[in-house]
Amino acid sequence: MDLKIKIIDENENLLFSRKEIKAETTSDNFPKKQEVAEALAKKYKVKPTALRILNIDGNFGSKKFDVKANIYESKEKRDKVENMSKEEKEAEAKSSEPSESSEPSAESTKSAEKTPEKPEQAEKPKQEKPKQEKTEESKSNSESKQESNSEEKKQSKEDKDNNKESKENKEQEAKNKEKDGEKEKDNKDNKDNKENKDNKKENKE
Structure with a gap:
C-alpha cells in the first residue's frame, strides 16, 4: 500500500538546483526510505533515484513520522551534489x-x-549450399577418377596388344629363320647329291 505524504514545508534551492522539503506521513510501521522516496517521486513526478531521503523521525507510540528530503530533476544532478553513503x-x-x-x-x-522461426529459416539455405557444392565436387572428382581409370585401362590394353604383336612378330621371324635354315640345308643336300652323282659318272667312264 502506498504511503500518503503531506508536504509541510518546501524551499527552492537555486544554488544546488533542488527542492528541500519537510513532510509528514502516517504508517503503522516505521516506513522505509525506499517507500518514502517512491511516494515523493509520484508526488513530484520524478524518478525515485532523483531523491535523497535525509532522515525519517518518529515518536514512540505515534503513527506519524517526519520526513526530510532533497528532490532533484535527475539522478545525475543529485549525484553531483549529494555524497551518498x-x-x-x-x-x-x-x-x-x-x-x-x-x-x-x-x-x-x-x-x-x-523470432525463433526466422533464424531457422535463414540457417537452412546456408547449410544446404555447402552440401550442394560438396556433391558437385564429389561428382567431378568421381568423374575425373573414372576418366583416369578408363584411360589407364585403355593404355594397358594397348600395351598388351603391342606386346602381343611384338611376340607374334618374333615367333614369325623365328619360324621364317627355321624355314630359311631348312631350305639352305635342302639346297646343300641337293648340291652334295648332285656332286656325288657327277663323281660316280666320271668314275664309270
Missing part, C-alpha cells in the same frame, strides 16, 4: 534492479517468442 547506494541498487531487469526480460521473452 555506501548503504544508500546499495539499497538504491537493490531496489532498482527488479524494476529495470523485469522490463527487458519481458521484452526479450516477447522477441524470443516472435
Whole structure:
C-alpha cells in the first residue's frame, strides 16, 4: 500500500538546483526510505533515484513520522551534489534492479517468442549450399577418377596388344629363320647329291 505524504514545508534551492522539503506521513510501521522516496517521486513526478531521503523521525507510540528530503530533476544532478553513503547506494541498487531487469526480460521473452522461426529459416539455405557444392565436387572428382581409370585401362590394353604383336612378330621371324635354315640345308643336300652323282659318272667312264 502506498504511503500518503503531506508536504509541510518546501524551499527552492537555486544554488544546488533542488527542492528541500519537510513532510509528514502516517504508517503503522516505521516506513522505509525506499517507500518514502517512491511516494515523493509520484508526488513530484520524478524518478525515485532523483531523491535523497535525509532522515525519517518518529515518536514512540505515534503513527506519524517526519520526513526530510532533497528532490532533484535527475539522478545525475543529485549525484553531483549529494555524497551518498555506501548503504544508500546499495539499497538504491537493490531496489532498482527488479524494476529495470523485469522490463527487458519481458521484452526479450516477447522477441524470443516472435523470432525463433526466422533464424531457422535463414540457417537452412546456408547449410544446404555447402552440401550442394560438396556433391558437385564429389561428382567431378568421381568423374575425373573414372576418366583416369578408363584411360589407364585403355593404355594397358594397348600395351598388351603391342606386346602381343611384338611376340607374334618374333615367333614369325623365328619360324621364317627355321624355314630359311631348312631350305639352305635342302639346297646343300641337293648340291652334295648332285656332286656325288657327277663323281660316280666320271668314275664309270
